Amino acid sequence: MSNSTAKIVIRNTGETVETTPGITLFKALRDANIFVPTICGGKGFCGKCRIQIFSGNTSPVTEPEKKKLTDEDFAQGWRLSCQALVEGDMEIELPQDTKDVRLYKAEVVALEMVCRETRRVRLRLMEPPTMEYLPGAFILLDIPPTPEKKQGAPRAYSIATPPSSKNEIELNVKHVPGGFGSGYVHNVLKLGDMVSFSAPYSGYPQTCAVNDLICIAGGSGISPVLSILRHMKETDCARKTKFFFGVRECDDLEYIPELRAMEKELEAFEFFSIVENPGNNADEKILVGRVTDAVASIVNDATGCSAYLCGGKGMLDACCRILVDLGIKQEDIFFDQFS
Ligand code: FES
Known part of the structure; x- marks a missing residue:
């Protein structure tokens, strides 16, 4: 390995990502269009970005990780990818339920306030034109940079439509004062805009189980x-x-x-x-x-x-x-x- 490059080998997909040491594993994977679940956008408090590292797990464990992972998790190599730094070559595995996650482009085809603070956004998928997902799945919408925040970031929003709606999905976005994602959705987004997002994440597979x-x-x-x-x-x-x-x-x-x-x-x-x-x-x-x-x-x-x-x-x-x-x-x- 040279000082300026690190290789991340993903054991369960066979892919290799080359990146620059010093950034988080989460960012290195995302830069390579490999998507790890997140709700907090990489701030260390949702715990969704867990990844198992088999070698090269060298950066110190952070306080947010101590709140989300157990000693047993650490012993098995689990880290929060938004906290673990790439310091050299690594070997990892991606969570099974993220293997179908990919990037989508979509057009905003409807926007309306459904109550005092919540805006419904309807997106028509353009590329690719359809998506398979489970009931209760969520997307990570790419929020573009603003004059105040120079770097864009993903924000998690749940899908309200059922899986039969493969070409159009709906989100409900509550306005949060000062919120990066909700400020974009409420104040910037307009009909006809194109957006990008990675999906599908998670979902509830047992929807029609027999118990109450x-x-x-x-x-x-x-x-x-x-x-x-x-x-x-x-x-x-x-x-x-x-x-x-x-x-x-x-x-x-x-x-x-x-x-x-x-x-x-x-x-x-x-x-x-x-x-x-x-x-x-x-x-x-x-x-x-x-x-x-x-x-x-x-x-x-x-x-x-x-x-x-x-x-x-x-x-x-x-x-x-x-x-x-x-x-x-x-x-x-x-x-x-x-x-
Ligand atoms: S992305 Fe939320 S804890 Fe890492």
């Missing part, structure tokens, strides 16, 4: 749940399912007519909308309070159930605790956490 399902979403965390429910509806899935959708104010509610219609169409589906501060809203179908309280009071026993959750860390942690108390095994709880 509890879905919980906070705010724009509704997207992957919509994808799952729409898929269940299209495939006449009779799985007994309860969906708890929690928001702060009534103006944050979205997709309510579709979900209430689904309740009538799917015999085994129940929908609960929960609002923390409903103000003067008189809709008697809305439950007042926190989503965690609603789950605890409506679900008496969740033994044998599975759960799918999407939202912020605080809500997910609280919901996981309640679901485990109600009898769900930790390994039957699947979740997507917002960055």
Whole structure:
């Protein structure tokens, strides 16, 4: 190896990437159009970018990694690729579920506000024109540089459409003050623009299992749940399912007519909308309070159930605790956490 080049051999694909030592493994792979999952965009707190390193694992373990990986993980060579530096030649393996991830180009064909802070973006795939994905999958949208932020970066957004929609996908993007990705989607993106993204990441393969399902979403965390429910509806899935959708104010509610219609169409589906501060809203179908309280009071026993959750860390942690108390095994709880 010369001082200016390092070789990364990917054992399970047979590829070799040449890169410059000193950058993160995550960046080296991405520069070579090899995509590793991320929600946080490489900041070290989502834990999604795990990669097993078999040789050349020399850079010191970082604090974010100590929070996401166990001693056993470290002993087996697992690192967060956004934290591990390439310091010389390496041998790695890519996670199995990322082997079909590739780069897509798409056109923005619809944009609309679906509630106070969330913009729905519909993308028509151009190159390649179709994508296979699981219900609840997400994409990494490439956010271009701005005058303030000189380097573009990927941001994770869940797909709301079902897998049958192979040529067009929908995202719901909440506006976050100062947010790099949401600022672009809300203030810059317009109809007819071309965007690029890598996908598909993750997804929920057990959508139509036979045991009961509890879905919980906070705010724009509704997207992957919509994808799952729409898929269940299209495939006449009779799985007994309860969906708890929690928001702060009534103006944050979205997709309510579709979900209430689904309740009538799917015999085994129940929908609960929960609002923390409903103000003067008189809709008697809305439950007042926190989503965690609603789950605890409506679900008496969740033994044998599975759960799918999407939202912020605080809500997910609280919901996981309640679901485990109600009898769900930790390994039957699947979740997507917002960055
Ligand atoms: S991308 Fe590495 S922790 Fe999120």
